[in-house]
Amino acid sequence: MTPRRQRVTLTDVAREAGGSPMTVSRVINDTGRISATTRVHVRAIAAQIGYRPSRAARALVTKRTMMVGAIVPDITNPYFATIVQGIEDQAWERGYSVWLANTNETLSREEAVLSQIEESSVDGRIVCSYRLPDEVLLPLIEKHEAVVLINRSAPGHLANTVRSRNGYLYRLRVAAEHVLRSGKRRFGYIPLRHSAFQAGRDHYLRVLSELGAEEHPEWCVECAPTWQAGYTTGYALLDTSPAGDAIIGGNDLIALGILRAAQDLGRRVPDDVAITGSDDILLAAQVKPSLTSFRVPTYAMGSMAAQLLFRRMAGDMTYIEHLYDEELIVRESAP
Amino acid sequence: MTPRRQRVTLTDVAREAGGSPMTVSRVINDTGRISATTRVHVRAIAAQIGYRPSRAARALVTKRTMMVGAIVPDITNPYFATIVQGIEDQAWERGYSVWLANTNETLSREEAVLSQIEESSVDGRIVCSYRLPDEVLLPLIEKHEAVVLINRSAPGHLANTVRSRNGYLYRLRVAAEHVLRSGKRRFGYIPLRHSAFQAGRDHYLRVLSELGAEEHPEWCVECAPTWQAGYTTGYALLDTSPAGDAIIGGNDLIALGILRAAQDLGRRVPDDVAITGSDDILLAAQVKPSLTSFRVPTYAMGSMAAQLLFRRMAGDMTYIEHLYDEELIVRESAP
DNA sequence: CTGTTAGCGCCTTCAG
DNA sequence: CTGAAGGCGCTAACAG
Numbered sequence: 127m128t129p130r131r132q133r134v135t136l137t138d139v140a141r142e143a144g145g146s147p148m149t150v151s152r153v154i155n156d157t158g159r160i161s162a163t164t165r166v167h168v169r170a171i172a173a174q175i176g177y178r179p180s181r182a183a184r185a186l187v188t189k190r191t192m193m194v195g196a197i198v199p200d201i202t203n204p205y206f207a208t209i210v211q212g213i214e215d216q217a218w219e220r221g222y223s224v225w226l227a228n229t230n231e232t233l234s235r236e237e238a239v240l241s242q243i244e245e246s247s248v249d250g251r252i253v254c255s256y257r258l259p260d261e262v263l264l265p266l267i268e269k270h271e272a273v274v275l276i277n278r279s280a281p282g283h284l285a286n287t288v289r290s291r292n293g294y295l296y297r298l299r300v301a302a303e304h305v306l307r308s309g310k311r312r313f314g315y316i317p318l319r320h321s322a323f324q325a326g327r328d329h330y331l332r333v334l335s336e337l338g339a340e341e342h343p344e345w346c347v348e349c350a351p352t353w354q355a356g357y358t359t360g361y362a363l364l365d366t367s368p369a370g371d372a373i374i375g376g377n378d379l380i381a382l383g384i385l386r387a388a389q390d391l392g393r394r395v396p397d398d399v400a401i402t403g404s405d406d407i408l409l410a411a412q413v414k415p416s417l418t419s420f421r422v423p424t425y426a427m428g429s430m431a432a433q434l435l436f437r438r439m440a441g442d443m444t445y446i447e448h449l450y451d452e453e454l455i456v457r458e459s460a461p
Numbered sequence: 462m463t464p465r466r467q468r469v470t471l472t473d474v475a476r477e478a479g480g481s482p483m484t485v486s487r488v489i490n491d492t493g494r495i496s497a498t499t500r501v502h503v504r505a506i507a508a509q510i511g512y513r514p515s516r517a518a519r520a521l522v523t524k525r526t527m528m529v530g531a532i533v534p535d536i537t538n539p540y541f542a543t544i545v546q547g548i549e550d551q552a553w554e555r556g557y558s559v560w561l562a563n564t565n566e567t568l569s570r571e572e573a574v575l576s577q578i579e580e581s582s583v584d585g586r587i588v589c590s591y592r593l594p595d596e597v598l599l600p601l602i603e604k605h606e607a608v609v610l611i612n613r614s615a616p617g618h619l620a621n622t623v624r625s626r627n628g629y630l631y632r633l634r635v636a637a638e639h640v641l642r643s644g645k646r647r648f649g650y651i652p653l654r655h656s657a658f659q660a661g662r663d664h665y666l667r668v669l670s671e672l673g674a675e676e677h678p679e680w681c682v683e684c685a686p687t688w689q690a691g692y693t694t695g696y697a698l699l700d701t702s703p704a705g706d707a708i709i710g711g712n713d714l715i716a717l718g719i720l721r722a723a724q725d726l727g728r729r730v731p732d733d734v735a736i737t738g739s740d741d742i743l744l745a746a747q748v749k750p751s752l753t754s755f756r757v758p759t760y761a762m763g764s765m766a767a768q769l770l771f772r773r774m775a776g777d778m779t780y781i782e783h784l785y786d787e788e789l790i791v792r793e794s795a796p
Numbered sequence: 797c798t799g800t801t802a803g804c805g806c807c808t809t810c811a812g
Numbered sequence: 813c814t815g816a817a818g819g820c821g822c823t824a825a826c827a828g
Contacts, residue, residue, distance in 0.1 A: 133820095133821085135820095135821055135822085136821065136822065136823095137821080137822095145798080145799090146798070146799050146800080147799095147821090147822080147823090148798075148799060148800080148823080149797090149798060149799075151822070151823060152797095152798085152823095155823085157823095158797080158798090159797055159798090160797070160798085161797060161798090164797085164798085179821085179822080180521070180820090180821050180822070181517075181520075181582040182516075182517050182518075182520035182521040182526065182582075182820085182821080182822090183517075183521050183804090183820070183821035183822040183823090184821080184822060184823080185516075185517035185520075185804095185822095186515070186517040186518050186521050186803095186804050186805065186806090186820090186821080186822075186823095187803080187804050187821085187822050187823050187824080188804090188822085188823070188824095189804080191517065193560075196561075201536065201542050201545055201546055201549070202539055202542040202543050202546050204537055204539065204542075207536050207537040207539075207542050208537050210536055210561075210563070211536055211537050211563060211565070214536070214561070214563045214565075215565070218570070223560065223562065223577065223582075224560075224561050224562075224563075225528075225558065225559075225560055225561070226531075226545075226549070226559050226560070226561035227558065227559075228545070228546060228549045228559075230546070230549075230550070235553070242558065247516040247517075247558075353743060382747060386747070408688060408744070409743070409744050409747060412717060412721070412744060412747070412748045413747045413748055413749065414748065414749025468804095468805085470804095470805055470806085471805065471806065471807095472805080472806095480814080480815090481814070481815050481816080482805090482806080482807095482815090483807080483814070483815060483816080484813090484814060484815075486806070486807065487813095487814085490807090492807095493813080493814090494813055494814095495813070495814085496813065496814090499813090499814090514805085514806080515804090515805050515806070517804085517805080517806095518804070518805035518806040518807085518820090519805080519806060519807080520806095520820095521804090521805080521806075521807095521819095521820050521821065521822090522805085522806055522807045522808075522819080522820050523806085523807070523808095523820090524820085797828105798827100798828080799826105799827080799828075800825100800826085800827075800828095801824100801825090801826085801827095802823100802824090802825090802826105803822100803823095803824095804821105804822090804823090804824105805820105806819100806820090807818105807819095807820090808817105808818090808819090808820100809816105809817090809818085810815100810816090810817085810818105811814100811815080811816080811817100812813105812814080812815075812816095
């Protein structure tokens with residue numbers, strides 16, 4: 127194993143340049159008044175001997191790591207990937223980098239990550255977690271000023287929030303109304319596995335009763351937010367309840383899984399079963415039949431979340447909740 | 462703005478527990494011999510006053526940050542997202558976290574990131590970059606022992622490599638042969654924008670001539686690896702060269718863009734134009750017509766890359782090049 | 797404009 | 813098994 131080359135430090139540069147470490151520091155950070163001559167000279171030496179500042183040392187004294195943390199449940203879901211992209215672009219503009227924590231939909235990992243993140247390894251955090259219950263999430267974030275939540279509000283204005291205006295309960299209603307309009311009466315609901323699942327189910331039943339659709343509590347089944355889970359759950363539901371004529375999926379991946387399950391079971395979509403999703407990922411417009419879904423401006427949301435975060439990091443603690451409208455995009459799967 | 466609570470340090474715990482910082486350090490890190498009593502006691506105090514080790518301080522002295530860097534061109538491409546997931550899972554198992562750098566297909570950003578990453582902010586690096594030319598990439602990685610490249614080899618065995626066995630030139634040939642078999646003779650090639658574009662074009666012409674297909678150098682157009690770029694490029698190519706009867710896309714996103722462009726231009730796929738992609742992302746099987754593509758085990762590749770990285774980080778500098786076979790998945794777009 | 801002093805929070809080393 | 817001393821590389825605060 128090649129011996130690791132000894133790190134080049136500020137002091138090395140100073141010695142080489144015939145100055146003090148402090149002067150070098152000022153040159154490197156472009157802070158304080160420095161004569162043009164020494165600046166040029168120091169820069170040259172630094173470049174020549176390959177000096178790179180140590181983030182760790184810097185962080186230790188400045189208490190800033192120049193990193194923001196992004197916690198997402200599943201980076202392979204284009205919905206979150208696009209949010210992360212929005213965050214990353216904003217961070218990049220400000221010289222920050224992104225510490226990605228992908229919790230893989232695992233609750234324990236989410237907690238662990240949130241706890242890890244406290245080790246002051248980041249200056250701010252953006253959290254997309256729809257599953258962690260408030261009792262767990264709140265203690266973890268209340269220690270920090272700089273937190274932004276996506277698609278979730280924090281009681282007591284502990285964190286800024288970016289979310290879609292109306293949320294999944296609203297979408298359920300809109301989707302239900304839409305599907306009813308085309309004559310469907312017996313439809314299921316396969317929402318994301320969620321900390322407030324019961325509320326979702328209650329809402330589902332309420333909506334059905336208000337709209338005068340048939341009520342089948344057993345047609346409400348929670349589901350992991352993946353294509354595979356959507357397929358399995360959808361298959362089971364369609365198989366055991368052949369009477370159903372529509373299914374509202376919790377997100378697009380789930381809905382696409384259901385779509386495929388329906389096709390595999392020989393159901394025609396939308397004639398036998400109408401299907402709707404949510405998030406309007408690229409896939410939604412491309413499949414056949416194309417998927418009726420709700421459009422949410424994910425990139426903008428990630429970008430805005432980062433902006434709100436930097437605002438907090440700069441000390442402006444004004445509480446802000448930024449809302450984005452969701453829009454039903456009607457396509458073939460539920461015309 | 463609420464005043465930031467003062468950080469709880471090792472010394473605080475020591476004072477509170479009536480011991481020395483060193484003892485606390487040993488307890489926290491589970492190192493050295495510590496009596497059971499003091500261990501329990503110190504742990505209790507630490508938990509009680511909410512002690513969290515400072516990563517920065519630790520990193521400064523140990524020279525390890527417990528982070529690995531992952532550099533990818535586009536996190537919204539499921540291909541890379543899945544690789545990152547594989548990396549992340551491995552890192553997580555070892556108590557490491559992932560520093561994500563998404564370069565957005567921007568060369569300058571790739572260089573900047575690679576350079577940033579030198580500030581010893583990570584203990585190892587996994588680099589997916591097919592565009593950065595060797596002359597730029599090599600100097601940046603040769604300073605480090607712990608680098609793994611994905612889909613790219615480093616001369617001089619400077620870094621371990623994980624890649625598909627045969628690469629894009631091979632795929633071009635296989636796809637061409639496949640398409641020819643169904644009677645297509647005039648086909649274009651829309652590869653990824655790439656540092657070795659010229660080699661790709663030469664290879665394209667060579668393959669065409671060897672296989673006895675018509676040669677149209679102008680039907681080889683490089684393209685950014687996005688759906689949108691695929692659409693635009695494909696549209697232009699199909700529009701200006703109506704005679705073409707097949708297009709080989711550089712990846713699935715591109716191919717899907719081409720697919721849509723063909724449809725918008727009123728061409729039947731595959732009858733008028735056959736289309737193939739690469740990577741076999743989820744989308745490929747779901748669109749209509751479904752996309753003929755090459756399957757690559759992305760998750761396994763990410764996971765393996767991380768494993769090779771940790772191996773290097775542990776000091777085992779054996780050069781390893783891990784290959785994965787690509788497999789042509791024949792679907793409707795090019796039967 | 798430049799240098800000095802001190803210390804961030806932790807771990808390595810060496811003594812008890 | 814436990815502690816004291818010292819320093820990682822950098823910058824804040826204060827001098828010149």
